Amino acid sequence: xxxxxxxxxxxxxxxxxxxxxxxxxxxxxxxxxxxxxxxxxxxxxxxxxxxxxxxxxxxxxxxxxxxxxxxxxxxxxxxxxxxxxxxxxxxxxxxxxxxxxxxxxxxxxxxxxxxxxxxxxxxxxxxxxxxxxxxxxxxxxxxxxxxxxxxxxxxxxxxxxxxxxxxxxxx
Numbered sequence: 072x073x074x075x076x077x078x079x080x081x082x083x084x085x086x087x088x089x090x091x092x093x094x095x096x097x098x099x100x101x102x103x104x105x106x107x108x109x110x111x112x113x114x115x116x117x118x119x120x121x122x123x124x125x126x127x128x129x130x131x132x133x134x135x136x137x138x139x140x141x142x143x144x145x146x147x148x149x150x151x152x153x154x155x156x157x158x159x160x161x162x163x164x165x166x167x168x169x170x171x172x173x174x175x176x177x178x179x180x181x182x183x184x185x186x187x188x189x190x191x192x193x194x195x196x197x198x199x200x201x202x203x204x205x206x207x208x209x210x211x212x213x214x215x216x217x218x219x220x221x222x223x224x225x226x227x228x229x230x231x232x233x234x235x236x237x238x239x240x241x242x
Contacts, residue, residue: 143169149231164241174203
C-alpha cells in the first residue's frame, strides 16, 4: 500500500484527533500516526490485516461461516437443555461452545464479526464471546464437526441434538 501525500496528511490529522479526544477503538492512533509519518504503510497492513484485505470473502466462506454459527447455536441450545448426569458430563466437553475464528489468518473471522456485530445474526448466543480464537486449529475442527452435524440434520435428529449426538460432536 502506498499513500499519497494527501492521504498521509489526512491519516495523521485523524490520528491526532483520536488522540486528543481520547477515542478508544481497535486502532491505536499513536501507532498509526508513527507508521504513517515514517512511511511504513506496510506495517499498517501487518498490524491491521482485516482493514486492508483486498478481496471480499467468497460465497463459500460466507456460507460456511453461517453454517458453523448455526451449528453451534443448535449445539449450545441442546447442551443448555441437558440435566443431571448428562449436564455434568457436558461440562468436560471442549467444543460445546463456539470459540471464534482465527482473527489473523482466517477470513471466516471477518464474516462472523459482520454477521454477529453488524447484522445481529446469531447475536443472542454470542454476547460477550470473543470472536477471535487466536488459533488456526479451530476451522479444521469446526469443519469435521459440521460434517457430522449435517448428517444429524439430514436424519432430522438435530432439533434438539441427543446426548449421544452431542457427545459425538463436542467431546
